[in-house]
Amino acid sequence: MSKRSFPSYRLYKDKAGEWRWSFGASNGNTIAVSSEGYKKRADCLRGIEIMQTSADVSIFDEEEASKEA
Known part of the structure; x- marks a missing residue:
């Protein structure tokens, strides 16, 4: 078994037998998880x-938006 490096995504099956992912930051802490289980491994991937492609997506800050209202 190879050693996991960080940051990285972890692909695994949950107790229901569905595929899920989690993301571990460079310090090894999990900072994101899939919100659903996937029947197919390919769908989880x-x-x-x-x-991975959402790095350039904008951030909506509710606190700042409420100040503007």
Whole structure:
């Protein structure tokens, strides 16, 4: 078994037998998890791909938005 390096995504099956992912930061702490289980491994990998490409997505700050209202 190879040693996990960080940051990295972890792909695993949950107790229900569905595929899930989690993301471990460079300090090893889990900072994100899939919000659903996937029946197919490929679908779970696609969820990871979507997260990886979301780096340039804007941030909506509710506190700042309420100040503007």
